[in-house]
Amino acid sequence: MGSLTPGRFDVRKIAVIGAGPCGLAAAKYLKAQHAFESIVVFEQQAEVGGVWNYHPGVPASYPAPQQDPFLPPDTPLPPGRDARGPPVFPSPMYEKLHSNIPGSLMQFSDKEFPRGVWAFPRRETILEYLLEYAKDVRDLIRFCFQVTNISLVPRDGRDRWHLEARSTVNNETVRDTFDAVVVANGHYATPFIPDMKNMSEFQRTYPSIISHSKQYRNPEPFRNKKVVVVGNGPSGVDIALQINGVCEQPALLSVKEPTPADRLEHTGCREVPEINEFLIEQRGVRFADGSVESDIDAMLFCTGFLYSYPFLPDLRHKLITNGRRVHGLYKHFLYIDHPTLVFPGLNMRAIPWPLSEAQAAVYSALWSNNLDLPSAEEMRRWNAEVEESKGDKLHIFSPPDDGNYINEMHDWAVQARHLGKTPPRWDDETFWVRRIFADAKLRFEKDGCKATTLGELGLYYEPEESG
Numbered sequence: 464m465g466s467l468t469p470g471r472f473d474v475r476k477i478a479v480i481g482a483g484p485c486g487l488a489a490a491k492y493l494k495a496q497h498a499f500e501s502i503v504v505f506e507q508q509a510e511v512g513g514v515w516n517y518h519p520g521v522p523a524s525y526p527a528p529q530q531d532p533f534l535p536p537d538t539p540l541p542p543g544r545d546a547r548g549p550p551v552f553p554s555p556m557y558e559k560l561h562s563n564i565p566g567s568l569m570q571f572s573d574k575e576f577p578r579g580v581w582a583f584p585r586r587e588t589i590l591e592y593l594l595e596y597a598k599d600v601r602d603l604i605r606f607c608f609q610v611t612n613i614s615l616v617p618r619d620g621r622d623r624w625h626l627e628a629r630s631t632v633n634n635e636t637v638r639d640t641f642d643a644v645v646v647a648n649g650h651y652a653t654p655f656i657p658d659m660k661n662m663s664e665f666q667r668t669y670p671s672i673i674s675h676s677k678q679y680r681n682p683e684p685f686r687n688k689k690v691v692v693v694g695n696g697p698s699g700v701d702i703a704l705q706i707n708g709v710c711e712q713p714a715l716l717s718v719k720e721p722t723p724a725d726r727l728e729h730t731g732c733r734e735v736p737e738i739n740e741f742l743i744e745q746r747g748v749r750f751a752d753g754s755v756e757s758d759i760d761a762m763l764f765c766t767g768f769l770y771s772y773p774f775l776p777d778l779r780h781k782l783i784t785n786g787r788r789v790h791g792l793y794k795h796f797l798y799i800d801h802p803t804l805v806f807p808g809l810n811m812r813a814i815p816w817p818l819s820e821a822q823a824a825v826y827s828a829l830w831s832n833n834l835d836l837p838s839a840e841e842m843r844r845w846n847a848e849v850e851e852s853k854g855d856k857l858h859i860f861s862p863p864d865d866g867n868y869i870n871e872m873h874d875w876a877v878q879a880r881h882l883g884k885t886p887p888r889w890d891d892e893t894f895w896v897r898r899i900f901a902d903a904k905l906r907f908e909k910d911g912c913k914a915t916t917l918g919e920l921g922l923y924y925e926p927e928e929s930g
Contacts (some may be wrong), residue, residue, distance in 0.1 A: 473621050474642040474803060474830040475500040478613075480774070482506035482604050483513015484593060485808035485819040486647035488571065490600040492823035493645075495883030498831035503641075504600070505628050507609040509549045511597040514651050515590045517556040519680055527666040527673040528658035532769040532786025533779070536652065539631065549607045549632045555651050555677040555698075555768075559705060560586045563697040563904055564814060565917060568896045571596060571816050572887035582914045583907050607631045610774045613644060615801065622803040643803040643830055646772065647819075650809065651677070653771040653786065656764045660740035668743055676765040682706045688760035691715045691748065693738065695722045699765030704730040704908075706763070715756065726905060770809070787855035793842035794872070795858055796822050802829070802836060809858045813865035814897065817887045821872035824886035828879035866894050892924045 479489045482504050493502050508516055520540040542548035562569055566576040566584045574596050580588045597604075605628070612627040624644045628637040654675040666673055676698055682705045690710040692703040695718045707714040707730055716722065716732040727734055736751040747757035769786030772779045782789050782798075789806055791799050798804040807822040808815055828834035836842075850857055860868065866889040873888040889897075899922060906920040914920050 471832045472643075472803070472830050476639075476641045477502050477643045477645065477830070478610075478624070478626050478639075478641040479504040479603075479645040479647055480610050480613075481513060481647040481649060482508075482511040482597070482606075483515070483647065483649055484571075484816050485649070486513070486645070487511060487593065487597050487600060488816065488819040488823045489645045489647055489807065490603050492820065492827045492884050492886075494600060494603070496827040496831050496833075496881075497883055498827075498833075502603050503639075504604040505608045505610050505626075505637075506604055506606050507552055507631060509606050510594070511601075511604065512590050512593045513649055514554045514556060515586060515593060516554055517558070517560075517586055517590070518551045518553055519558070520551055520553055521678050521680060522553045524670070524678070525654050525656065525675055527656050527764075528662050529654055529656040529675070530658060530769075530785070532653060532771045532783050533773070534653055534769075534771070536771075536773055553677070555679075556586060557679050557702070558681040560701070561912065562586075562589060563701070563900075565896060565900050565903060567917070568814055568893065568900060569816060572820055573884075579915055581907075581912060582916055582920065583904055583912075605637070608637060610648075612776065613774050614777055616640065622801050624803070643826075644805075645826070646775075646804065646806045647808060648772070648774075650770050650811075651768050653769045654764075655767045655769050655786070657766055659738050661743060662741050664743055665741035669746060672746075672759065673762050673764065676702060676763060677768075679763060682709045685710045685761055685763075687711055689756075689758060691717055691735075691738075691756070691759055691762045692732070692765060693717045693762065694765035694767070695720070695734075696765060696767070700726055700730055702763065702765055703732050707731045711760075717750070729905060729909065785855070788850070788857040790850070791846065793837070793846055794822075794825075795868075797826065797829075797842070799839065799842045799846060810865065810868070811859045812862075813860045813868075817869055817889075818865060818872075821869045821876065821886040824876035824882065824884060825872055827884075828876055828882055831881070833879040833881045834876070862897055863894055866897055891926065895924050 477499055479486050490504050522537045539550035539552050561583045565582055570576050608628040609631055610628045614625045616623045616625045624641045626639055654677050679702055685706045686709040688710050690706055703716050713733040715735050717735050717738055719737055738748045739751050740749050745757035747759055749755050770783050770789050793799050795809055796805050796807045805826050808819045870888050873886050876886055903917055903920055903922055907914050
């Protein structure tokens with residue numbers, strides 16, 4: 464099935480872009496379906512893990528503002544001590560990071576985190592977990608191959624996708640044609656730095672002051688400096704806490720919406736409003752309330768990332784306009800015009816791994832002709848309604864939207880005539896963990912990052928009595 468032509472899918476060869484958590488879930492569910500001749504996962508790094516692959520190297524500086532989803536990808540970093548090793552593609556991972564999601568909620572449905580690890584696992588634990596999870600699909604992965612181009616080449620009324628990938632360690636190039644493509648390259652590659660009055664001039668005058676959280680590795684560069692952290696999402700609050708331990712105190716936390724009082728107190732930062740303009744002569748900023756801060760040494764923007772698909776040159780301007788959402792998708796992942804192309808794991812403020820499992824179960828069943836695809840009209844109607852109502856917040860969930868979505872995808876998948884692997888479905892206790900985990904994380908950190916279960920933090924699930 465291709466380009467919305469009625470009929471069955473004809474999918475035998477599948478390419479998966481990326482061997483991070485979402486790409487690994489794709490490989491697992493596609494393999495379990497036992498319906499495809501070939502599944503190839505292309506990974507530009509030398510190991511699985513995606514964003515969880517930490518490297519101390521810092522990517523080059525970004526323009527400020529940076530609102531271009533078509534910004535060229537980062538130049539890879541040299542291999543470091545081992546000059547014979549592969550180049551490194553830096554992620555936003557920083558040195559002292561633990562998950563903001565409890566391991567019991569974060570984990571894949573068929574593999575628990577080991578007993579005794581932190582309730583909010585350290586990045587090292589998470590990478591070890593992913594290495595274990597990947598063992599039975601490693602044979603499908605082509606490491607150190609960067610996908611550079613994917614083009615639609617219809618044949619006999621069916622979608623076919625021509626893919627080119629180049630080795631990052633030698634001159635080898637792969638050119639092959641696939642029947643379907645899973646785009647699991649993540650959405651933490653292209654930084655977003657919002658435009659503000661006089662920002663460009665400030666950046667030209669003081670090119671070393673503004674940076675983005677993707678460049679953050681540890682707080683040491685901020686020692687004894689006057690620092691403004693912009694953004695109070697999970698990473699912004701965590702990074703602000705770390706920087707405030709070494710900078711000229713208190714660090715300033717610039718926000719659109721107030722930080723919950725207990726979390727703000729935990730960071731030790733002083734909250735200030737949004738920045739209205741940069742003040743060149745004062746090396747400072749004016750905030751929305753009219754107050755001014757001068758002699759600023761460093762500004763770190765924890766303002767997120769843009770969706771970006773540099774390897775889809777023929778489609779990327781149709782898929783993304785400003786980079787804040789991906790257009791033309793049904794249920795956030797299935798490309799309506801060409802349903803042999805999927806974009807799993809796009810949703811933010813969501814529990815990503817079980818969500819990617821649920822999506823993988825659906826497209827595995829669809830492409831093996833074990834599950835029926837809704838009509839083009841129905842899919843377009845759904846897309847038009849959500850794009851109209853949510854705009855650039857299309858893929859942003861609010862609790863319990865992610866759990867409801869995971870259950871919706873589960874319930875769709877299990878209608879399949881054959882399903883190789885059953886995705887997770889949340890029960891009442893899982894929804895409870897979703898509701899309380901922000902409070903749990905704060906307790907965990909105030910307790911010194913020692914707890915291995917929510918119970919050790921004094922949090923216990925109590926089922927509601929029926930009737």
